[in-house]
Amino acid sequence: MSNIIELNDVSFSYAPGAPRALSHVTLDIPTGSFTGIIGPSGAGKSTLANVLCGAIPHHFTGELFGATYVDGQDTCEITLTDIARIIGHVNQDIDAQMVASVVEDELLFGLENFGVPHQHIEKFITAALDAVGIADLRDREIATLSGGQKQKVAIAAILALAPRVLVMDEPTAALDPVSSRMVFEVLRDLNRDEGITVVVIEQKVALLSEFCDRIVVMDGGRTVLSGTPHEVFGHAEELREIGVDSPRTARISNSLAAAGLCPAEPPALSVDEAAGLVEGILREQGTRIAGSVRTAEAPAPAAPTTPAPRPHAAGAEPVLTFRGVSFAYPGGGASVNNLELTVYPGELVGVIGQNGAGKTTATKLVNGLLKPASGTVTVAGLDTRTAPVSRIARHVATLFQNPDRQLCKNTVLDEVAFGLELAGIDRAEARRRAERVIERFGLPAEESPFSLSRGQRQMVALASVVVVEPDIVVLDEPTSGLDYRECMTVMETVRExxxxxxxxxxxCHDMEVVSDFAERLAVMADGCILGAGATRDIFADAALMERARVAPPQVTALAERLTREASPAFAHASEVADVVRTVKELVNRA
Known part of the structure; x- marks a missing residue:
């Protein structure tokens, strides 16, 4: 197979004398391949994407060494337009990539600039919109779309140009699980049926392991691992040290291998593979499963380790209430209808649902940026319809989807201290508190927030929220763009x-994070709360998950299948440890 892109010993730094964002990278992208690129924040993944699509050296200046060839041509010797006819690029910052105000015009822009004949434009637009499932958004104002919907528009605009290569930098970061899978299915179809070469930078390792034929792992500007998904995710300990997660099913198989119950390689990368592995272990040990004639007493279902909803302190007043709350945007958008929700101090409540369900609108009603058209929102005793936003802000802090929308200072220290100073805290005391939080998050205090990676900027924005110690914190996709280590740091801080x-x-769209940390869930669809309750009960409600178009976490799906096909002892298992412990108990009793 020939290579559509080749990097030969490529190094790059954004300024003379600056640390190298890429260091001696040699990488081939075979024609027709589907390559996933993973690595911690700051590993050089986005810089690599910029090299692949020609933005380096034609847009970003710096020191470049080595050579990059696209379809056999040195990217330093051809124009960016020439490269763009071969490679389509969707970058991390979707808002920066948008050039039009209406969805249809966004797709038209590229087609007209590439000189596509007018008689063919309609066909390209229709096919691209259908491919990502947003035909109904064709006439919508882009400003009224959710973050996930904007992501789909950006992908459609690139697909309309029919490139030979797609380079996508975290294309599903703002998408719900079902939409994320749909995007990957679209990419797989384009790869398989149209022969388009796909390169995807992504943190969702379960999707990468399922759809990619090759995984490249980056760290410190270098490529440190490369191979098939089974080969790469077989290096579980090495990946964790780097700061890269593995699919939960791989964690299960690796844990079972460490216990001597199955071979060490290859790891299970899907629910099907994990179920087959567990059922095989149980059969081999003589444990009764569906269709088996040998029996063993099944232990009681494992006690779930996901936090149960904590009882409210005696006489505690709710800190947030929604009572019959409705709101609609004048120009259309994700309206909400008759919302009912009560939240008490100390609760960690997850709000889940597909893109456009109204989740972000609900959060804006909490912090007073939006006022309900009917019903009441009460925050720390304040009616948000009458209380000024400045007063509500003393009790509610918000982390937005896009951290760049709330960063405004020249250094990380100034940024984190800014909220405290606005609240009237003495500057010296504000900086002292900020330094403590910055140290906890491992952030560079004197660097500009805007010089940091997307994940690090998210950490800065969260630190500026944590430091003010609010009564309520609203997190809109807090783990978007974060690597595994950063995600755990953020969520442990949130739990504290x-x-x-x-x-x-x-x-949050990351159902694994929701399962691990949320005590209670509210499930939204079409602007309504379809159900609310304990996390493990909500995820176990298959009918509710289907109505909301939410895919449950891998462990929940695996536990449900094993409960049905192997043993009731797997009922309610919600963590990797639950599944592993249950297998051990069943084997020991065989």
């Missing part, structure tokens, strides 16, 4: 806030 009495409202 809840343990100290802060109510946490977390909108």
């Amino acid at each position: 806030m809840a343990e100290h009495g802060c109510a946490v409202i977390m909108v």
Whole structure:
């Protein structure tokens, strides 16, 4: 197979004397391949994407060494337009990539600039919109779309140009699980049926392991691992040291291998593979499963380790209430209808649902940026319809989807201290508190926030929220763009806030994170709350998950299947440890 892109010993730094964002990278992208690129924040993944698509050297200046060839041509010797006819690029910052105000015009822009004949434009637009499932958004104002919907528009605009290569930098970061899978299915179809070469930078390792034929791992500007998904995710300990997660099913198989119950390689990368592995272990040990004639007493279902909803302190007043709340945007958008929700101090409540369900609109009603058209929102005793936003802000802190929308200072220290100073805290005391939080997050205090990676900027924005110690913190996709290590740092910090009495409202599309940390869930669809309850009960409600178009976490799906096909002992297992412990108990009793 020939290579459509070749990097030969490529190094790059954004300024003379600056640390190298890429260091001696040699990488081939075979024609027709589907390559996933993973690595911690700051590993050089986005810089690599810029090299692949020609933005380096034609857009970003710096010191470049080595050579990059696209379809056999040195990118230093051809124009960016020439490269763009071969490679389509969707970058991390979707808003920066948008050039039009209406969805249809966004797709038209590229087609007209590439000189596509007018008689063919309609066909290209229709096919691209259908490919990502947003035909109904064709006439919508882009400003009224959710973050996930904008992501789909950006992908459609690139697909309309029919490139030979797609380079996508975290294309599903703002998408719900079902939409994320749909995007990957679209990419797979384009790769398989149209022969388009796909390169995807992504943190969602379960999707990469399922759809990619090759995984490249980066760290410190270098490529440190490369191979098939089974080969790469077989290096679980090495990946964790780097700061890269593995699919939960791989964690299960690696844990079972460490216990001597199965071979060490290859790891299970899907629910099907993990179920087959567990059932095989149980059969080999003589444990009764569906269709088996040998029996063993099944232990009681494992006690779930996911936090159960904590009882409210005696006489505690709710810190947030929604009572019959409705709101609609004048120009259309994700309206909400008759919302009912009560949150108490110290609760960590997850809000889940597909893109456009109204989750972000609900969070804006919490912090007073939007006022309900009907019903009441009460925050720490304040009616948000009458209380000024400045007063509500003393009780509610918000982390937005895009951290760049709330960063405004020249250094990380100034940024984190800014909220405290606005609240009237003495400058010296504000900086002292900020330094403590910055140290906890491992951030560079004197660097500009805007010089940091997307994940690090998210950490800075969260630090500026944590430091003010609010009564309520609203997190809109707090783990978007974060690597595994950063994600755990963020979520452990959030859990500590809840343990100290802060109510946490977390909108999140990462169902693994939701399963691990949220005590209670509210499920939204079409602007309504379809159901609310304990996390493990909500995820176990298959009918509710289907109505909301939410895919449950891998462990929940695996536990449900094993409960049905192997043993009731797997009922309610919600963590990797639950599944592994249950297998061990069943084997020991065989």
